[in-house]
Amino acid sequence: MTLSKCILLVEDDCAIVELVIRSLAPQGMADAVVPVPDGNAALNYLRAQGEYHGLRPKSPGVVLLDLKLSGSTGLEVLHEIKHDPELQLIPVVILSASLNDREVTACYRAGANAYVRKPFAFDEFRTALQQTVLFWMTVNLAATATACRTPGLPVRELPLPS
Amino acid sequence: MASKRKPLQILMIEDVPADRTLVDHELHRGGLQFQATCVATRREFLRSLAHHPPDIILSDHGVPAFDGFAALRIVRNKRPRTPFIFVTNNRSEEFAVKSLRDGAADYVLKDRLAELVPAVQRALRLVAQERAAQRQIRRLNAALELRGEERRAAWQQASQEIETFSHSVSHDLRAPLIRISGFAELLRESIGPGLGAKGRHYLETITDSACQMGRMLDDLLAFSALSQTEIHRQPIKLAEVLREVLADLQAETHDRSIDWVIGELPEVWADPALLRQAVGYLVANALKYTRNRPRTRIEIGSRAAGREMIFYIRDNGAGFDMRFAERLFGLFERLHAAADFEGRGVSLAKVRRIIARHGGHTWAEGVPDQGATFCFSLPLGKEPPDDLVKMHPPGGG
Numbered sequence: 417m418t419l420s421k422c423i424l425l426v427e428d429d430c431a432i433v434e435l436v437i438r439s440l441a442p443q444g445m446a447d448a449v450v451p452v453p454d455g456n457a458a459l460n461y462l463r464a465q466g467e468y469h470g471l472r473p474k475s476p477g478v479v480l481l482d483l484k485l486s487g488s489t490g491l492e493v494l495h496e497i498k499h500d501p502e503l504q505l506i507p508v509v510i511l512s513a514s515l516n517d518r519e520v521t522a523c524y525r526a527g528a529n530a531y532v533r534k535p536f537a538f539d540e541f542r543t544a545l546q547q548t549v550l551f552w553m554t555v556n557l558a559a560t561a562t563a564c565r566t567p568g569l570p571v572r573e574l575p576l577p578s
Numbered sequence: 579m580a581s582k583r584k585p586l587q588i589l590m591i592e593d594v595p596a597d598r599t600l601v602d603h604e605l606h607r608g609g610l611q612f613q614a615t616c617v618a619t620r621r622e623f624l625r626s627l628a629h630h631p632p633d634i635i636l637s638d639h640g641v642p643a644f645d646g647f648a649a650l651r652i653v654r655n656k657r658p659r660t661p662f663i664f665v666t667n668n669r670s671e672e673f674a675v676k677s678l679r680d681g682a683a684d685y686v687l688k689d690r691l692a693e694l695v696p697a698v699q700r701a702l703r704l705v706a707q708e709r710a711a712q713r714q715i716r717r718l719n720a721a722l723e724l725r726g727e728e729r730r731a732a733w734q735q736a737s738q739e740i741e742t743f744s745h746s747v748s749h750d751l752r753a754p755l756i757r758i759s760g761f762a763e764l765l766r767e768s769i770g771p772g773l774g775a776k777g778r779h780y781l782e783t784i785t786d787s788a789c790q791m792g793r794m795l796d797d798l799l800a801f802s803a804l805s806q807t808e809i810h811r812q813p814i815k816l817a818e819v820l821r822e823v824l825a826d827l828q829a830e831t832h833d834r835s836i837d838w839v840i841g842e843l844p845e846v847w848a849d850p851a852l853l854r855q856a857v858g859y860l861v862a863n864a865l866k867y868t869r870n871r872p873r874t875r876i877e878i879g880s881r882a883a884g885r886e887m888i889f890y891i892r893d894n895g896a897g898f899d900m901r902f903a904e905r906l907f908g909l910f911e912r913l914h915a916a917a918d919f920e921g922r923g924v925s926l927a928k929v930r931r932i933i934a935r936h937g938g939h940t941w942a943e944g945v946p947d948q949g950a951t952f953c954f955s956l957p958l959g960k961e962p963p964d965d966l967v968k969m970h971p972p973g974g975g
Contacts, residue, residue: 429753435760484749513756514749515799536755536792538763538785 498527608695841879
């Protein structure tokens, strides 16, 4: 499968990155995965700044965002993306090992488009990843930024959990 | 000359002026600083009681327009702390008993008025002592309240720590599990057919163990969530709960021959979702351990025991040795081999926790290979036993 857009994977655990790539290989989507290790790198990629300045990186069809990152937390990165008029239309899927009701709610309030818990059995993990990425990359019809540039998505201001 | 102390306010019920003068004289003679108001009718009495609350009331018992006992009743009702002394000619024992029983502080005979001042002083001393005791009680209550606050704060802190711990368990411990099972699977796929039976067995054991640990972590989290979750009590019909539970277990029961013996089940105050969970676990448990019986018999019912309701579910299944009766309710405890009856030893621990959160108890009786009876109690009525529900420690099972 050739995809015009990439899958931005924000994950600091390189073993998990490898498992995600291997999970998507059977669908031919492994090449589309762009792994970044933290929130800062993710925002630099999305804004084509810092280490990505002038590289004109492929725009992502979906961001897979781990919550537990070094530096800014996944929730903070999510806030940043959803408050940026240039980025807020990009679908963000939270990929988390945790299943904490409060955290799930906080993510949706901050504008997450989906929340997927990483199953610990690998066959389930692989299926979850494949289904998620297939949906966002091929089934879902993404909004285009040019058609809706003005008023920002009304995202409720909520205190970040400490 | 007005002394610095406020004069004693005395309300007298007396219609004979001579008697009043005598009483006045006696009080002066006894050295009391006082102001007396004298009334002879109910209306005057009520008005005086309301507008000039007296420190003490001296009452003749036989004022024509107003009975002394009626006055006493009014005082006990409106100003229960104000001492009331009969000053009377009545020497009958019956009168003495009735006056004290109705709450008079004392009674003094008019021909022995020398006893009046000591009686007044005694009554006032008692009042002062009672006031002091009340103050002491208020102080102790305040101290208790403070300790309650401290306990609540400690409880809140403990809850917060559990929350943090749960979060860490659910996230930090799961990530390595995902890696273990993921790479074991990738290893199996990359070696492929070259992997012998032994190698496959090794890898399967790794994968299964990782999955088992993952499930245990999930169970642990679900279990600890039971201590955290808020309980929303409302009246629910246990029979209704059981009906829902049985409907949910239809898949398990439809092709088995089961004699259900279902008795009276009352209405209880409980959290509907949690109670349904508990009853569901108990019924599923009975179904599981009877499934090798040619004919299953499950009895469910309840009985009242004082201010509690006891729910029971009796089966004719595999039963258990009473020596292990308490272990049944421990988290991850299993009395039967996994090969005979699958399970992770979680549901009964959850039942115990749910019932404990409602202020009830859980216990079981069994005979190996004969069957088991599981019981729980729930307090009847709306008011939860506050301390039990609030102070139930988050840890123990």
